[in-house]
Amino acid sequence: MSIVEIENAIEKLPAQQMEQLADWLEALRARRATPPLVEAWLQRARGAAVAGTTTANVMALTRGEE
Numbered sequence: 001m002s003i004v005e006i007e008n009a010i011e012k013l014p015a016q017q018m019e020q021l022a023d024w025l026e027a028l029r030a031r032r033a034t035p036p037l038v039e040a041w042l043q044r045a046r047g048a049a050v051a052g053t054t055t056a057n058v059m060a061l062t063r064g065e066e
Contacts, residue, residue, distance in 0.1 A: 013021065
């Protein structure tokens with residue numbers, strides 16, 4: 001199905017169904033914009049290793065001990 005066909009189908013929807021579609025699309029957009037948990041953790045962890053950091057410190061962080 002092409003974008004034009006999708007647009008034409010959307011234009012034919014009753015107002016209530018169009019509103020439901022808009023809500024669904026907004027929820028989809030939000031889900032896609034949220035990075036996966038691992039990616040979010042990596043973003044927070046970047047740059048955390050500083051001089052003097054030991055492997056034991058890093059492992060404790062990964063286990064949630066610090």
